[in-house]
Amino acid sequence: MSETSTSTASGASIELENLTKRYPGNPQPSVDNVSMEIKAGEIVIFVGPSGCGKSTTLKMINRLIEPSGGRIRINGEDVTDIDPVKLRRKVGYAIQSAGLFPHMTVAQNIALVPKMVGWGKTRIKDRVEELLDLVGLDPGEFHGRYPRQLSGGQQQRVGVARALAADPPVLLMDEPFGAVDPITRDHLQDELIRLQHELHKTIVFVTHDFDEAIKLGDRIAVLRERSHIAQFDTPEAILTNPADDFVSGFVGAGAALKRLNLTRVRNVEITDYPTVTVDDPLQDIFNRLRDSGTNEILLLDKRGRPYKWLRRGDLMRAKGSLARAGTLVHDTVTRDATLRDALEAVLTDNAGRVAVTGRRGEYTGVVDMETLMNSVHELLEADRLEAMEHQHELEEARAAQTHAEQEGDGGEKKA
Template identity: 65%
Template sequence: MADNNNPGTTGGHGVEIHLEEVSKRYPGQQAPAVESVTMTIPAGETVVLVGPSGSGKTTTMRMINRLIEPTSGKISIAGEDVLALDPDKLRREIGYSIQQAGLFPHMTVGENVGMVPGLVGWSKQRIAERVEEMLDLVGLDPAEYTKRFPRQLSGGQQQRVGVARALAANPPVLLMDEPFGAVDPITRGVLQDELMRLQADLGKTIVFVTHDFDEAVKLGDRIAVLGERSKILQYDTPEAILTNPADDTVAGFVGAGAALKQLTLRRVRDIDVTEVPTAKVDEAPSALAERLGSRRGAIGLVLDRRNRPLRWATAREAGAVAALERAGRPVEDSVSLASTLQDALEAILTDDDGVAVVTGKRGEYAGVVDIDTVMNAIKALREENAEPDEAAVAGAGS
């Protein structure tokens, strides 16, 4: 399945997964844990399995890479029957990321990330290059993190390493079992954004398990809402489930505030971002002050040498320091082009100046977004959603 001769990160080579009448029965239990699941997961899409605890969503996902052996049914990946493959080889060709990262504590970050490429026979030089590439891809400086041990990392950093390890051998499929469930809400949002950014670049087939419907809406191209024994209650796009839940159980998952949840269906890349004056960290403070001019309330950004946002500063703040690295206040929250409008709104509301920094694929500065821009997008979204209802009323009256 995986093209291990091509370790590049931009191949976009996700493959289709098909489950046909897949069931799992455990000895001594009268009812099956998973019963007759049939679904197709399209190549290159993120499909989220969401359901209550005990619904069998993790069991269903783990049968794909045979961490749990199905009792009956058929699972195919790229047309190959996984039950006919060597299970160890199968698992090396499928990325796997779990809650709390699952890193080996006695191995360095570099050794963790390079583990699967080593198992499939890559050379030491190729592994070293891949480790560096993958750490950079998930936003960790290889020079700083390669030799560290997991205990020296924060929870969010460990999850980033876990994702890097899962992607290191360039698998076509990535299975993610509540990977962000053990981190704080702010870090969780950042990691979700990072995953969306990576997926936009890589085009893997991702199967993602969560019990959080908001996370499912944010991340999924499609969502499978599961009931008992992994019965599929609805399998559709997030927008279709939000606007037309199949039954009361699905409506319960959607919960209150469905209109607000629709903010997660629009990305920052879909709206116009604006610009503020910027200066590189090694420029003279006077350079930023000049670009800001004398306009009251004007604020600019200090960027690092890789064009990533570091600090907010006014002309007065820039003029009061000898170096821009100490000007103003740090950029504490940002959104990426792949972030949702809900993420952008939250970042704007928590910022002192009501502006959120927008970053690109490698964390580079891409612009800013303010409350007016987001509110205009919300207004357009409401008008868009109202149009079908108005058309239906007009049709009923004719």
């Protein structure tokens, strides 16, 4: 076998057939007769109230919890009766707080499953470096670190890398981003979307956060108690046509604004902005700002990442050094971020714009408030037209029913 580590395995279909879990002493099953088909290469989100059985259902797919009844098929193969340890090595698994082994380095954590399945040393080393690069961590910098030396977001990235290490077609994720701060969570969500564009795995993802479900899911399974499926559909369909009051409760108010989670920054206009770097002489920066025709300029660090916004007054007060001049860039978005992420970033910034960055955090452009508000107005207008059309259909249906009843009454009178 070649000692290269190119990721080749795309997603696999998953079928759950009458999947059930009963625990001794409990008269009701925790998961009751769940059937579902998940397509190869799609992200399916399980969302529901606490205790509804969503995590139990997820863990039965790789048999961390053994089913009491029913069948699980991955790519048509019934995995209910095969060795569960072998099954788990073929199914990636990522959990909240990463679950990394504290006594192992980052590289050792990622290499765990490839080592178990018998990969050679060179192949494992190449794979570790490939995956660290894939999740946006410099292999040279992070290879030998221990989990305690990482931030929460970095630990989660390593956790995802470890889950992908043996190139499994299926990735199970149990509230993987639930323990990190909101800004880090947004960036991790964007990273997962970007990874999925490259890898096309089948991902089953558990969350209690409906906004996260809308942002990440190709389809969402809204689960009631005992994992009964209330609705299993696309985010658009659930937002616009919730199946019942239970699903409506998850959608909540402001469905039109929630639809901002369905549109990505890459789908709107990203404008260029005048930039300079920290290595540029102060006079060159001043000239660039003067010639740009704008009131501010974006200062990039040595790696081309957004660092500070500089205004004319900042440069006048700089006195030969930019150390204390300008306003630090506190938030950025990627092209895979949602318009809701971008809108939140813009609203927290008095200047009404946010820098867009690439995979390594490098500057690629800017999205401003006007662009975002135009998108909001388009969504609201689309919702208004859809509501009018729905109302028109209802009125036509009522008129047809009234006409039919009148025709019926006329016939009875003649008789």
